[in-house]
Amino acid sequence: MLKLHRTRANLLAMPKKLTAAEIEQYQRDGYVCPVDAFSAEQAQAWCARLEAFERSEGQKMTRGHNFKPHLLFPWVDDIVRAPELLDAVEDLIGPDIRVFHLSVWPKDPGTGTYVSWHQDATYFALEPACHVTAWVALTDAPIEAGCMEVVPGSHKLGQLPHAELQNTDNLLSRGQTLAVDVARGRTEFMPVRAGQFSLHHTHLVHNSRPNRSRHRRVGLGISYIPTWAHCTSPKRVTAMLVRGEDKHGNFDDEPRPLQEAGASERAFHAEAVARFRAMNAVESRTGTTIVKR
Numbered sequence: 675m676l677k678l679h680r681t682r683a684n685l686l687a688m689p690k691k692l693t694a695a696e697i698e699q700y701q702r703d704g705y706v707c708p709v710d711a712f713s714a715e716q717a718q719a720w721c722a723r724l725e726a727f728e729r730s731e732g733q734k735m736t737r738g739h740n741f742k743p744h745l746l747f748p749w750v751d752d753i754v755r756a757p758e759l760l761d762a763v764e765d766l767i768g769p770d771i772r773v774f775h776l777s778v779w780p781k782d783p784g785t786g787t788y789v790s791w792h793q794d795a796t797y798f799a800l801e802p803a804c805h806v807t808a809w810v811a812l813t814d815a816p817i818e819a820g821c822m823e824v825v826p827g828s829h830k831l832g833q834l835p836h837a838e839l840q841n842t843d844n845l846l847s848r849g850q851t852l853a854v855d856v857a858r859g860r861t862e863f864m865p866v867r868a869g870q871f872s873l874h875h876t877h878l879v880h881n882s883r884p885n886r887s888r889h890r891r892v893g894l895g896i897s898y899i900p901t902w903a904h905c906t907s908p909k910r911v912t913a914m915l916v917r918g919e920d921k922h923g924n925f926d927d928e929p930r931p932l933q934e935a936g937a938s939e940r941a942f943h944a945e946a947v948a949r950f951r952a953m954n955a956v957e958s959r960t961g962t963t964i965v966k967r
């Protein structure tokens with residue numbers, strides 16, 4: 675059975691948010707969806723703030739501009755620390771939690787924007803592979819809007835080889851794409867409504883298709899890790915402590931943003947993203963081949 679990375683004391687404790695059936699599903703299938711967290715009005719208000727920032731900058735928070743907004747905006751900092759999310763994450767990885775990474779995932783209607791089949795762990799260099807992604811919907815993300823699609827149980831396959839297929843419509847920064855056949859006879863979609871979230875394991879094979887709805891689809895993919903995980907890359911990276919304590923010191927701390935995209939917030943954000951990219955650029959866990967298209 676897949677190990678849940680919880681401490682013994684935590685295993686004995688009652689789950690804080692997920693049901694026993696949801697925890698079992700995460701172990702068996704590698705995902706849980708949907709989980710209720712915030713009101714639709716709250717999610718839409720957050721999305722409006724994100725879009726106001728995009729307008730003021732004249733730049734959408736899409737590929738190349740979508741990393742680590744929890745370092746820029748106090749409202750994203752509030753989301754990553756919300757008990758509505760952390761209680762569920764704690765049920766899977768224990769009480770000492772850092773945010774390792776966060777990506778904004780916007781898909782405009784009528785565009786070809788997609789996410790290729792991949793496993794999140796491919797460039798994260800985390801040991802052990804225990805990270806869980808909470809995908810928080812800021813808008814409705816039904817099947818026609820290109821919600822995530824997963825191969826249930828594929829997290830048990832471990833790390834698989836990926837190739838880099840560069841395509842500007844692919845939201846993945848390196849175009850990483852699964853390079854082996856994984857039986858995709860039975861896939862499941864993970865539709866979520868604004869304010870809900872899904873959870874998926876770092877080895878779960880997943881993708882998402884273009885948005886065929888009439889509205890923009892926006893979500894935040896928050897990568898949570900237990901503080902005792904470490905990054906094997908020689909490039910030391912930053913991560914934000916959001917619950918419990920860290921007795922391990924495997925990451926440099928990320929400060930909480932105090933002001934919306936203020937000067938010091940922007941400076942630290944730029945440094946943290948540069949360090950993450952430097953780690954990411956050298957990290958290939960699987961003998962990745964680069965294929966230009």
Ligand SMILES: O=C(O)CCC(=O)C(=O)O
Binds near residue numbers: 821881
């Ligand atoms: O938002 C999407 O369509 C894909 C998100 C994803 O791949 C992830 O959160 O790991």
